[in-house]
Amino acid sequence: MFKKFSFEDISAQNQVKASVQRKIRQSIADEYPGFEPLLDDILPKKAPLIVAKCQNHLNLVLVNSVPLFFNIRDGPYMPTLRLLHQYPHIMKKFQVDRGAIKFVLSGANIMCPGLTSPGGALDEEVLEETPVAIMAEGKQHALAIGYTKLSAKDIKTINKGIAVDNMHYLNDGLWKMERLE
Amino acid sequence: MAEKPQAVRVLYCGVCGLPAEYCEFGPDFEKCKPWLRRHAPDLYPDLLLKEENETDADKAARQLQSVAISGSGDGAGGDASSAPSGSASASKQDEVKRLPGGKIKKKEKQEVVIEKIVRNKRKCVTVVKGLELFGIKLSDASKKLGKKFATGASVVKGPTEKEQIDVQGDIAYDIVEFITETWPAVPETAIFFIEDGRKVAAA
Numbered sequence: 001m002f003k004k005f006s007f008e009d010i011s012a013q014n015q016v017k018a019s020v021q022r023k024i025r026q027s028i029a030d031e032y033p034g035f036e037p038l039l040d041d042i043l044p045k046k047a048p049l050i051v052a053k054c055q056n057h058l059n060l061v062l063v064n065s066v067p068l069f070f071n072i073r074d075g076p077y078m079p080t081l082r083l084l085h086q087y088p089h090i091m092k093k094f095q096v097d098r099g100a101i102k103f104v105l106s107g108a109n110i111m112c113p114g115l116t117s118p119g120g121a122l123d124e125e126v127l128e129e130t131p132v133a134i135m136a137e138g139k140q141h142a143l144a145i146g147y148t149k150l151s152a153k154d155i156k157t158i159n160k161g162i163a164v165d166n167m168h169y170l171n172d173g174l175w176k177m178e179r180l181e
Numbered sequence: 182m183a184e185k186p187q188a189v190r191v192l193y194c195g196v197c198g199l200p201a202e203y204c205e206f207g208p209d210f211e212k213c214k215p216w217l218r219r220h221a222p223d224l225y226p227d228l229l230l231k232e233e234n235e236t237d238a239d240k241a242a243r244q245l246q247s248v249a250i251s252g253s254g255d256g257a258g259g260d261a262s263s264a265p266s267g268s269a270s271a272s273k274q275d276e277v278k279r280l281p282g283g284k285i286k287k288k289e290k291q292e293v294v295i296e297k298i299v300r301n302k303r304k305c306v307t308v309v310k311g312l313e314l315f316g317i318k319l320s321d322a323s324k325k326l327g328k329k330f331a332t333g334a335s336v337v338k339g340p341t342e343k344e345q346i347d348v349q350g351d352i353a354y355d356i357v358e359f360i361t362e363t364w365p366a367v368p369e370t371a372i373f374f375i376e377d378g379r380k381v382a383a384a
Contacts, residue, residue, distance in 0.1 A: 011303055055303075057354075073354070085200065086188040105206050141191055141200045170199050171207065 001072075001166070003107045005054075005173025010180070013052045013062070021049045024061060028069065028077050031131070035090040042068060042083070052180065065180050070168070075147075078131045081168060081175055084142050091133040094146070094164060095121035098137045104144050105171060110134060110164035112155050126152045132164060144169035192221055291315055293360060293367060296375040297353045307353050309346040310339065315366045319344055322364075326352075329359055 016024070025043055029036050043049065043063055050062040061069040061077065069077040084091060096110060097119025104110060115122055119137035126132055128151045134144035146164035155163045168174055191200050194216060197207040201221040204213040217225055291314040299305045312322050319336045323346045327334035332349040339345040348356075353374060361369050374381045 057351075085191040088189060101203075102206050105203070139202050141202065143203060170203055171197070176198070 001058075002168055002172040002174040005177070007177070007180070009054045009173075010052050010060075011054060013050055013180070015048045016051045020051075024049065024051075024069075024077065031076050032079075032090045035087070038087060038090075060174075060180075062180055067174065067177060067180060070174070076131055078145050078147075078167060081142060081145060081170060082178070084133055084145065088133070088142060091131060091142075091145075092123045092126050093121075093133045093135050093142075094123060094126070095119070095135040095137060101136045101139075101143060104134060104136075104166060105169055107166060107169060107172065109162045109166045110144070110146055112150070112159045112161060112163040115155055115163055116159050122152045122155060124152050128154070131167070134164065134166075134169075195220065292371045292373055294373050294375060294380070295353050295356060297351055304349075305351045307348045307351060307356065308339075309348065309356070309360075310343065312346065312360075312364075312367075313344065315364060317364055317366075319346060322346060323348075325363060326356075326359070330355070 025039060028043075029039060035042075043061075047063050050065070052060040052062055052067075054060065057073045059071050060067045061071075066082075067080050068083050069079055071077045079087075079090065094110070094115055096104060096114040097117045099119075100110065100114035114120055121135075123132070126148055128148050130148050132146050132148055133142040134146050135141075136143050144166055145168040146166050148164050149162050150158065193199065194201045194204050194207070194213050196213045196216045197204060197209065199207045201217060201224050204210055204217055205225070207213060292311055293315075294310040296308045296310070297305050298308060309322075309326070313319055323334040323336050326346060326348050330348060330350060330352050332352075334346060334348040336344055337347045357369065357372050360367050360372060370382065372382075
């Protein structure tokens with residue numbers, strides 16, 4: 001999704017009003033319960049929260065001009081990888097085998113066999129249409145953020161086709177966008 | 182979770198910007214190697230086997246390389262994206278081949294094709310083709326669409342004398358549900374989007 005993403009894709013940046021800020025904060029807290037004690041650190045109440053609108057109904061949440069979260073339409077807010085690297089435990093994790101890494105890093109969606117093979121691992125509780133962190137065999141840090149198409153159970157039973165949509169991965173356009181001015 | 186989890190500090194490669202452990206999958210592992218040897222020797226033990234001592238010439242070369250990297254990274258992205266577009270053009274050719282026997286195609290498959298065309302950067306038109314194949318009156322349909330999405334919707338003669346509906350605004354996302362609801366004769370599986378010249382099933 002962020003394969004080709006640059007400053008030109010941002011059509012408007014606005015400081016959002018307090019009620020919208022509250023809403024964003026609330027939905028992030030709901031989506032990631034482990035994140036709640038950190039919310040004040042990451043989204044300080046005092047600092048202005050800026051929402052950048054991009055093409056294809058994509059929104060980026062910026063604090064101090066650093067992109068922290070993104071969402072599509074009214075979908076769930078997902079952290080950027082830089083934020084996830086700092087707080088890796090906020091999201092449910094899937095692990096892909098080593099062979100899949102290079103495909104994921106060029107933007108491919110995560111296929112079922114890459115998760116079910118010996119090198120992969122699944123968080124059993126994950127349902128379909130939830131954001132997950134994609135980890136890799138033998139690596140500490142997440143390499144992508146995805147949005148599940150199937151629940152963990154279905155991934156195991158069907159074991160074919162796309163399991164997780166790749167939303168954001170290392171070295172894509174959003175990753176390179178460390179700061180926005 | 183009573184205690185606040187501390188922020189993890191991740192070691193990012195100074196050359197390619199990825200976390201150091203992913204350098205081997207990065208745009209150019211070779212150029213990261215000198216940096217890795219110095220900053221994260223334990224991540225790639227086999228690198229250590231090679232000579233440790235770096236001369237000043239090495240350093241200078243590394244600086245040059247880091248400048249060159251941004252350029253090469255872009256190039257790699259372009260290469261990767263060119264592959265899918267190749268397959269897209271192939272599927273287009275298929276369509277063209279089928280078109281001469283227009284009548285056959287009509288009988289063959291009934292499908293609704295939805296395409297989003299960007300006008301003016303941030304304005305777009307959603308084109309709906311093929312509704313007539315399901316016995317739907319286009320003028321009625323355009324009126325309904327216009328009413329539902331509160332935008333202009335009109336029946337337009339498209340290419341090859343076929344009529345299509347142009348709806349102003351980007352409604353590609355919501356239109357699937359609307360079509361299946363208002364016209365039960367249209368199954369969701371017969372609705373397709375066109376994304377970068379490729380047909381994608383809506384369902």
